[in-house]
Amino acid sequence: MHRREAPLRPNGGAAIRLAHVRKHYPGAAQAAVGDLSLDVPEGEVVVLVGPSGCGKTTVLKMVNRLVEPTAGEIHVLGEDVRSVAAPVLRRRIGYVIQQIGLFPHRTVEANVATVPRLLGWDRRRIRDRVAELVELVGLDPALLQRYPSELSGGQQQRVGVARALAADPPILLMDEPYSAVDPIVRARLQDELLALQRRLHKTIVLVTHDVDEAIKLGDRVAILNVGGVLAQYAPPAELLRAPADDFVAAFLGSERGLKLLSLVTVGQVASIEGPVVDGDVTPGEAAAVMRRFGVDWVGVRAGGRLVGWVADRDLDGRRRVADAPAQPFNAALRPDTTLREALDVLINSRTRVAVLVDDDHRYLGMLTVDQIAEGLR
Amino acid sequence: MRALANGPDSWIWWEWVGDHLDDIAASTREHVLLTAVSVGIGLVISFPLALAVRRWPALSLPVLWAAGAMYAVPSLALFGILVPVTGLTRTTAVIPLVTYTLLILVRNIVTGLDGVPRDVRESAAGMGYTGTGRFLRVDLPLAVPTILAGVRVATVSTIALVTVTAVIGQDSLGQLILDGLNRDFRTPLVVGIGLTVALAVTAEVALLGVERVVTPWARRRR
Numbered sequence A: 001m002h003r004r005e006a007p008l009r010p011n012g013g014a015a016i017r018l019a020h021v022r023k024h025y026p027g028a029a030q031a032a033v034g035d036l037s038l039d040v041p042e043g044e045v046v047v048l049v050g051p052s053g054c055g056k057t058t059v060l061k062m063v064n065r066l067v068e069p070t071a072g073e074i075h076v077l078g079e080d081v082r083s084v085a086a087p088v089l090r091r092r093i094g095y096v097i098q099q100i101g102l103f104p105h106r107t108v109e110a111n112v113a114t115v116p117r118l119l120g121w122d123r124r125r126i127r128d129r130v131a132e133l134v135e136l137v138g139l140d141p142a143l144l145q146r147y148p149s150e151l152s153g154g155q156q157q158r159v160g161v162a163r164a165l166a167a168d169p170p171i172l173l174m175d176e177p178y179s180a181v182d183p184i185v186r187a188r189l190q191d192e193l194l195a196l197q198r199r200l201h202k203t204i205v206l207v208t209h210d211v212d213e214a215i216k217l218g219d220r221v222a223i224l225n226v227g228g229v230l231a232q233y234a235p236p237a238e239l240l241r242a243p244a245d246d247f248v249a250a251f252l253g254s255e256r257g258l259k260l261l262s263l264v265t266v267g268q269v270a271s272i273e274g275p276v277v278d279g280d281v282t283p284g285e286a287a288a289v290m291r292r293f294g295v296d297w298v299g300v301r302a303g304g305r306l307v308g309w310v311a312d313r314d315l316d317g318r319r320r321v322a323d324a325p326a327q328p329f330n331a332a333l334r335p336d337t338t339l340r341e342a343l344d345v346l347i348n349s350r351t352r353v354a355v356l357v358d359d360d361h362r363y364l365g366m367l368t369v370d371q372i373a374e375g376l377r
Numbered sequence B: 001m002r003a004l005a006n007g008p009d010s011w012i013w014w015e016w017v018g019d020h021l022d023d024i025a026a027s028t029r030e031h032v033l034l035t036a037v038s039v040g041i042g043l044v045i046s047f048p049l050a051l052a053v054r055r056w057p058a059l060s061l062p063v064l065w066a067a068g069a070m071y072a073v074p075s076l077a078l079f080g081i082l083v084p085v086t087g088l089t090r091t092t093a094v095i096p097l098v099t100y101t102l103l104i105l106v107r108n109i110v111t112g113l114d115g116v117p118r119d120v121r122e123s124a125a126g127m128g129y130t131g132t133g134r135f136l137r138v139d140l141p142l143a144v145p146t147i148l149a150g151v152r153v154a155t156v157s158t159i160a161l162v163t164v165t166a167v168i169g170q171d172s173l174g175q176l177i178l179d180g181l182n183r184d185f186r187t188p189l190v191v192g193i194g195l196t197v198a199l200a201v202t203a204e205v206a207l208l209g210v211e212r213v214v215t216p217w218a219r220r221r222r
């Protein structure tokens, strides 16, 4: 896909650029990574996902030169990785691995301070930075003087991230960072990473074998097949909507629609005006609207807000719709709500609609199952 | 006390001990010195050997085999070979003692360094340690408990072995033992054996203490 031979700008907007990268381990029958070209845009989270043994770890390690490619070029922030000594390069790139690999003989504080020490920062600067990081990753400062063996898995993971971020590297490489922790902690750590990323805007390359993790965390997802072959590289919603081939479709699983539900937001879907009338219209006019939408209720609007809904039978003998008792809608959704939540609201509501409002609670529209289904296409 | 007939024939004749305190102290000092020098030289030789074994795994078998074979050679035979070359000197005494430490020290240094978890080594490299930096600051500290365990065993066994050097006239607590045996006189025998055991126990405890102090991380486990 990215077959440009020479970068247009020094880094062409890509924080990491792999060009025709190949890795053949000595003695291996096949190349672990075939001919991979991939641009990682600055400030984005790119997730490499694929079956075990497809070369994800190899790709990551070629970026920080823990593995040297057999052929091809890798540029980090516009610079060929071979143009700097490997240790120097690595001090500029945060690295988190599945087993975390904390130094057992160092306190949490010393672990976090690893790279700043290697860079020769003075004590005071290191101490301030450690304090900052502990806060950033949500670690109890009381743990600073503990040894890694005294921490829980989740705490160790946070220390690993703090250590990787210590010298504020623009790039973070994470190799299956959450596969060693239980699902509840994993979900929390994933959320924390997303929150962290909203503050830090790092360029993150994360490796996982878990498609759901890839979809949840990635701004873009690269699906790799065995031999390091790039099967598809796209934002997750695009992958789910239009898998490039059978392998990608199979890898994404049979519930692509359901996965999209958690990814697409209400705001990205075309809503309908819905059976809504102003409070001062007559029951006759309201009845016409209900007939048009084929429902036996009508939403009542007052001054741009939706106050609730009124059942057909409650309108008998009223002069205005506003005179009938209005029932509140279950919940009003903001545009950034996921379709998944919208669907939940919808199926739990008597009216079978989800109401959409803006931040000032002004009525924006309604979603029915039809609009949600349309949004998943 | 007198009633217990404390004299030349009792297990320990305190008067003799009192008269020979200086000799006993000198022998003890020499014993400690021989042990320290032997284990020290043993460590100095073992380190490069262990590193070579780790770098070129093909060396592992020959080196450990050779160290094991030397371990099996009786010390008396070694003295027999060495005395014509190095004479009745401290050097002659130290060479076999050093030899005997090599097997355990090389083995424990290799085991200790091999035992550094892969993920720790990988993350150290990933953080930007140079090869030497990682060895000194990560690999070595993590191998210390295993290496010190080797030093402990080597030290205690050397303390016992030093006594044998008495046969080539080298002073140590072994000299007291030999003296007691030659003269069929219990007191120096008991003093020699007792102090040797005491030294071994002291060394063991002291080295355990050192280990605890230098590896605080190894004892705080959840």
Ligand SMILES: Nc1ncnc2c1ncn2[C@@H]1O[C@H](COP(=O)(O)OP(=O)(O)O)[C@@H](O)[C@H]1O
Binding pocket: A025, A026, A028, A032, A050, A051, A052, A053, A054, A055, A056, A057, A058, A059
């Ligand atoms: N150091 C190595 N030496 C030889 N083969 C290796 C090495 N590391 C990985 N491989 C092989 O390369 C392939 C890709 O491995 P890896 O990058 O670890 O895959 P993944 O992280 O996707 O599971 C696998 O077949 C693996 O066995």
Ligand SMILES: [Mg+2]
Binding pocket: A056, A057, A058
């Ligand atoms: Mg892997």
